[in-house]
Amino acid sequence: MKNKNAVKTKYLIIGNSAGGIGAAEAIRECDPTGSLLIVSDEPYPAYSRPLISEYLSRQRILETMLFRSPGFYAQHRIELLSGQKVKKIDPANKTASLENGSVICWQRLLLATGGLPIVPNIKGMQKEGVFNFTCIDDAKKIDAYLTRVNSAVVIGGGLIGISVSEALFKRGIMVSVVEMKDRVLNTILDEAASAISGRILSEAGIKIITANTVAEIAGQDRVEYVVLANGQEISCEMVVIAIGVLPRLDLVKGTSIKFNRGISIDRCMATSYPDVYACGDASEGWDFITGSDRLTPIWPNAYIGGRVAGYNMAGRQVEYKGGTAMNSIHYFDMDISSAGLVSASDDNSYETLITNSPYRKLILKDNLVKGMIFVRDIEKSGIIYGLMRDGVNVKDYKQSLLSVDFGLIDLPRDLREKRLGVLTAASRVVPLKEMEEQAIAGE
Numbered sequence: 088m089k090n091k092n093a094v095k096t097k098y099l100i101i102g103n104s105a106g107g108i109g110a111a112e113a114i115r116e117c118d119p120t121g122s123l124l125i126v127s128d129e130p131y132p133a134y135s136r137p138l139i140s141e142y143l144s145r146q147r148i149l150e151t152m153l154f155r156s157p158g159f160y161a162q163h164r165i166e167l168l169s170g171q172k173v174k175k176i177d178p179a180n181k182t183a184s185l186e187n188g189s190v191i192c193w194q195r196l197l198l199a200t201g202g203l204p205i206v207p208n209i210k211g212m213q214k215e216g217v218f219n220f221t222c223i224d225d226a227k228k229i230d231a232y233l234t235r236v237n238s239a240v241v242i243g244g245g246l247i248g249i250s251v252s253e254a255l256f257k258r259g260i261m262v263s264v265v266e267m268k269d270r271v272l273n274t275i276l277d278e279a280a281s282a283i284s285g286r287i288l289s290e291a292g293i294k295i296i297t298a299n300t301v302a303e304i305a306g307q308d309r310v311e312y313v314v315l316a317n318g319q320e321i322s323c324e325m326v327v328i329a330i331g332v333l334p335r336l337d338l339v340k341g342t343s344i345k346f347n348r349g350i351s352i353d354r355c356m357a358t359s360y361p362d363v364y365a366c367g368d369a370s371e372g373w374d375f376i377t378g379s380d381r382l383t384p385i386w387p388n389a390y391i392g393g394r395v396a397g398y399n400m401a402g403r404q405v406e407y408k409g410g411t412a413m414n415s416i417h418y419f420d421m422d423i424s425s426a427g428l429v430s431a432s433d434d435n436s437y438e439t440l441i442t443n444s445p446y447r448k449l450i451l452k453d454n455l456v457k458g459m460i461f462v463r464d465i466e467k468s469g470i471i472y473g474l475m476r477d478g479v480n481v482k483d484y485k486q487s488l489l490s491v492d493f494g495l496i497d498l499p500r501d502l503r504e505k506r507l508g509v510l511t512a513a514s515r516v517v518p519l520k521e522m523e524e525q526a527i528a529g530e
């Protein structure tokens with residue numbers, strides 16, 4: 088049933104972050120005037136989510152975290168409805184209802200709704216002093232609470248856990264990280280690189296507790312200590328939950344839009360329902376290394392996927408060539424970059440090349456690069472990522488790929504002349520143009 092007072096828009100994007108902005112920009116390249124509305128339940132212009140740790144450490148303010156300039160929306164004739172939550176979508180009637188009661192009629196819809204923090208079921212979770220860490224409001228809440236805090240426990244030793252730990256440490260807080268697996272950063276690094284990371288964190292003064300978990304958060308009304316699964320108690324005034332995110336699926340549940348772990352999409356980012364698209368952390372995109380659709384919740388994949396969705400929404404048919412897990416991190420003055428597989432399966436068709444000091448590792452199959460880890464000196468990792476993404480056969484020069492002085496010059500001429508994406512620490516914030524272009528086919 089269409090509502091007479093409904094707002095009408097040609098394009099509706101739910102989510103004003105990497106995916107939503109990527110889509111809006113692509114739409115505007117193809118359709119400069121079609122009405123475009125972005126709705127976001129966060130009350131801010133798009134900002135770089137990976138930088139919230141620098142907000143917490145007081146290295147940045149919001150204005151220096153913006154993903155696009157303040158004039159971006161007006162310049163692109165984009166209407167931004169921020170601080171408004173979409174409660175329900177009705178794909179059959181092409182409407183979206185907001186929590187404030189208003190209704191939006193759309194012709195094409197993008198779900199760029201991202202992820203929600205995983206919240207474990209731990210006794211005492213409701214106590215004052217327990218926080219998530221996935222958005223700037225989380226960082227603000229933690230910041231406001233820090234006056235009461237000398238020590239904190241971070242649950243989860245993954246990317247988010249390490250970034251919040253470093254930020255708290257920089258604010259003078261004693262931090263203990265409790266990780267359930269036997270090593271930190273276990274999803275993005277192998278054992279050797281995890282060991283190096285763990286050592287750096289410990290040497291910096293972060294207490295790392297692995298193969299353990301928080302069984303209870305205890306205290307009168309607010310956090311006073313935690314009890315670990317082995318009975319050990321750690322005194323602290325704050326607990327930060329940093330276990331990860333899961334796709335935000337509330338809007339598709341109850342509709343006939345298909346989802347698995349994330350929203351199911353094809354290579355044009357179209358969902359199973361006509362005129363409804365999805366991208367980013369909310370969706371399961373194509374992974375060119377595993378050859379399957381899977382969750383790869385990283386910023387560049389969300390942005391690139393958003394662009395592909397936007398082109399298709401505006402009628403230009405392009406395909407997502409795929410992304411893969413790829414991380415470039417910097418903490419305690421240490422750079423680490425990893426992508427694709429970080430450990431080869433037992434099957435002996437994989438070949439592993441390793442150098443130490445600095446630690447570097449490549450995983451190859453049939454002379455194609457399937458995974459890489461670079462620790463400390465990550466400058467050349469961008470070239471290797473390019474070879475991996477482009478499926479280049481490296482048989483003739485694979486032994487030189489890990490040498491410290493390896494560079495583009497070592498590649499065959501035809502490859503050298505081709506632009507290869509450069510992956511630096513900066514790409515965790517703004518995906519580089521080369522990567523974007525090469526991840527999209529048909530532009």
Ligand SMILES: Cc1cc2nc3c(=O)[nH]c(=O)nc-3n(C[C@H](O)[C@H](O)[C@H](O)COP(=O)(O)OP(=O)(O)OC[C@H]3O[C@@H](n4cnc5c(N)ncnc54)[C@H](O)[C@@H]3O)c2cc1C
Pocket residue numbers: 101102103104105106107126127128129136137138139140171172173174199200201202220221222246247250335338366367368369384385386387389390413414415416515516
């Ligand atoms: C602390 C932290 C560190 C990170 N570090 C890195 C890193 O170093 N490198 C990297 O590549 N990635 C990193 N990531 C992951 C990266 O931030 C995400 O992959 C990326 O933000 C996903 O973009 P997205 O557009 O899919 O969704 P999101 O950025 O999650 O944005 C989705 C938006 O949609 C809004 N929304 C959802 N549902 C509704 C609704 N019903 N109504 C209105 N609005 C809605 C949400 O509030 C949110 O604003 C990090 C993430 C975190 C939290």
